[in-house]
Amino acid sequence: MTSVNTAVQLITRAQAQAAPAARSTCSSALAEGPWAFDTPVPTYGPGASMADSAPAATPRQGELPEEYRRAGDDELDRRITAARQALGSRVVILGHFYQRDEVIRHADFVGDSFQLARAATQRPEAEAIVFCGVHFMAETADLLSRPDQAVILPNLAAGCSMADMADIDSVTDCWEQLAEVYGTEPDAEGRVPVLPVTYMNSSAALKGFCGENGGIVCTSSNAAAVLEWAFKRAQRVLFFPDQHLGRNTAKAMGVPLEQMPLWNPRKDLGGLAEQELLDSRVILWNGFCSVHKRFTVAQIEKARAEHPGVRVIVHPECPMPVVDAADEAGSTDYIRKAIAAGAPGTTFAIGTEVNLVNRLAAEHPEHAIFCLDPVICPCSTMYRIHPGYLAWVLEGLLEGDVRNRITVADATAGSARTALQRMLAVRP
Numbered sequence: 001m002t003s004v005n006t007a008v009q010l011i012t013r014a015q016a017q018a019a020p021a022a023r024s025t026c027s028s029a030l031a032e033g034p035w036a037f038d039t040p041v042p043t044y045g046p047g048a049s050m051a052d053s054a055p056a057a058t059p060r061q062g063e064l065p066e067e068y069r070r071a072g073d074d075e076l077d078r079r080i081t082a083a084r085q086a087l088g089s090r091v092v093i094l095g096h097f098y099q100r101d102e103v104i105r106h107a108d109f110v111g112d113s114f115q116l117a118r119a120a121t122q123r124p125e126a127e128a129i130v131f132c133g134v135h136f137m138a139e140t141a142d143l144l145s146r147p148d149q150a151v152i153l154p155n156l157a158a159g160c161s162m163a164d165m166a167d168i169d170s171v172t173d174c175w176e177q178l179a180e181v182y183g184t185e186p187d188a189e190g191r192v193p194v195l196p197v198t199y200m201n202s203s204a205a206l207k208g209f210c211g212e213n214g215g216i217v218c219t220s221s222n223a224a225a226v227l228e229w230a231f232k233r234a235q236r237v238l239f240f241p242d243q244h245l246g247r248n249t250a251k252a253m254g255v256p257l258e259q260m261p262l263w264n265p266r267k268d269l270g271g272l273a274e275q276e277l278l279d280s281r282v283i284l285w286n287g288f289c290s291v292h293k294r295f296t297v298a299q300i301e302k303a304r305a306e307h308p309g310v311r312v313i314v315h316p317e318c319p320m321p322v323v324d325a326a327d328e329a330g331s332t333d334y335i336r337k338a339i340a341a342g343a344p345g346t347t348f349a350i351g352t353e354v355n356l357v358n359r360l361a362a363e364h365p366e367h368a369i370f371c372l373d374p375v376i377c378p379c380s381t382m383y384r385i386h387p388g389y390l391a392w393v394l395e396g397l398l399e400g401d402v403r404n405r406i407t408v409a410d411a412t413a414g415s416a417r418t419a420l421q422r423m424l425a426v427r428p
């Protein structure tokens, strides 16, 4: 099966020649090298979050030297391989499931954000951890790795539009308003009025906020267990930044939708009435993933009409109607395991990032696997990691130059680790 990157190139070429193409992309700019978007203006670049506005403080990547921009795929592949071999155990390369195949083939570990952060701890001898993922993942790896290990993000502009939807100032402001509504006294059972829970897809500053305020981190694999932990300690939860993961998880646990108001950080009291807040069990932050927001109930209905017996599995970052319409919902790890355990000859329609879906299809020729979204629209920020940047940081290490190091400030790191350790102690 051709990689997503190659498919994008073929589609764009066919469009230029006015020839028919089997599929389409959400942006012809995906055929460009990501360096075309390393502009002074903060944008997420082409892909699923290109319509989202990037905060002014979004990190920017300086210009990639021309030799890496001009190099072809084969040359970059050779250079990365040579640098890897020369560096040996001095470096470990981590590749997130949503990365392009041309990067994944060089990864020592492939996984979701938390699996990769833990993988980093399995190579204490490595002086550099090159994280082919996005910014919050590199921060988490820095929190969990040894202080003398350098965590490197090959392209600094590889952020996460969802993580950017909740910043420390807005969450602190929300927290202060909630304290005015609820006070801070525990109830008769010793449960505090509210606890913060942050999804792994958030800045280290927000993980630190949770650590300081009795809260915790969750992943898409353990969100229900983490919410149970929180409900034992609090009357309600403030869940950020992903409203969909929060809503889908709490709904499956039996929390009524009317007890899950949506907090809009641009409005006083989140745009909510005080009584709604008093009646709430889960206050959802108004954030979302633009990749998973693309999946619709109509796509599921079409898949069922065209592929009788199809098994539809979607990620819990998808909107609630999509999760409700699917056969199953689960994390990337759940999706991978479900496919691996499926009876040969099963047809799977998957609602998650297209790079992972294509790779699963290639790894499992015994099944028919396709992405629910017919349009090729990868994650804009994962797309920022191109083999050119990987070659640049690895060759930098060979020259003794640590490029694009991600470091969490000491003032935040301790409390962020506390929130992560609370999560690790929760058993699903």
Ligand code: SF4
Binding pocket: 049, 098, 134, 159, 160, 161, 162, 163, 201, 289, 290, 291, 292, 353, 379, 380, 381, 382
């Ligand atoms: S897929 Fe969504 S949540 Fe994951 S990095 Fe991309 S924008 Fe962020």
